[in-house]
Amino acid sequence: MERTQQDWLAALKRHGLEPRVLTPEEREAKEKAEAIKYTAMYEKQRRERFMANSSFPDSIDKAFTFRDWDPSKQKDVDKAKQIARMSLDMARELKESNYNVLFFGNAGAGKTSLAIAMMNELSATKTTMFVSMIEWLAMKYQSFSDDRVANQVYGLEQMMKDVDVLVLDDLGKDSHREAKETAAKMLFQVANARTEKTTIITTNDNPRELGDKYDVATVSRLVPKNAAHIISTNGLQDVREV
Numbered sequence: 001m002e003r004t005q006q007d008w009l010a011a012l013k014r015h016g017l018e019p020r021v022l023t024p025e026e027r028e029a030k031e032k033a034e035a036i037k038y039t040a041m042y043e044k045q046r047r048e049r050f051m052a053n054s055s056f057p058d059s060i061d062k063a064f065t066f067r068d069w070d071p072s073k074q075k076d077v078d079k080a081k082q083i084a085r086m087s088l089d090m091a092r093e094l095k096e097s098n099y100n101v102l103f104f105g106n107a108g109a110g111k112t113s114l115a116i117a118m119m120n121e122l123s124a125t126k127t128t129m130f131v132s133m134i135e136w137l138a139m140k141y142q143s144f145s146d147d148r149v150a151n152q153v154y155g156l157e158q159m160m161k162d163v164d165v166l167v168l169d170d171l172g173k174d175s176h177r178e179a180k181e182t183a184a185k186m187l188f189q190v191a192n193a194r195t196e197k198t199t200i201i202t203t204n205d206n207p208r209e210l211g212d213k214y215d216v217a218t219v220s221r222l223v224p225k226n227a228a229h230i231i232s233t234n235g236l237q238d239v240r241e242v
Helices: 005-014 024-052 077-093 111-122 133-143 147-162 177-192 207-213 216-222
Strands: 101-104 128-132 165-171 198-203 230-232
Touching: 024 128, 077 111, 077 230, 101 111, 111 128, 111 165, 111 198, 128 133, 128 147, 133 147, 133 165, 133 177, 147 177, 177 216, 207 216
Parallel strands: 101 198, 101 230, 128 165, 165 198
Antiparallel strands: none
16 A cells, blocks of 8 residues: 555654654755755766866876966066966856967976866866877877777867867877878867867967968967957966976
């Protein structure tokens, strides 16, 4: 026989328990609180899943924040402070909007560190992911002869298209012609899917040099149209731990 709610309440009372029946308003508030809780848990797991598929070089501090940026390591302290301030201001803007950011300049001046600091500033509310262009290209070549890697690359590229904030590190490092052609195809497919998202790019090449390496359609989807979203680190020293 099916137990009614009254039977259930009576059984609890026989065991000395006094159940509390929620009012419709209390029930609605409880359900809303639980929905918020489980949504937050799901979003946290989702953010962790994207980060788990990132490809950080061993030498990179993936926990780098703006507090870790030390302008005193540079001769031009004022420029180091200015670049950090510009980066932080953009990170704060990107919490409510989306656009691409380009860091370019000589190696070792802190481009990747600032890109990671921006990414970590945004990671509390947005999904974030770091992909080394060199690692991505190496996986792509390996995938041509390895089905297991091909599946990994497919999954990686889908996540690169979907993630809210993508850091693409060392763009332009692909040197010989075949690599450039392969990279251009990879880049266009990902960049074309990210028109309403944020991509933070680091490169040793200035925008004109990137235009010489890749086709116009790809560059136009990656390089910011707004000059205020392009930061040059030229003039800073090669300080690998800056």
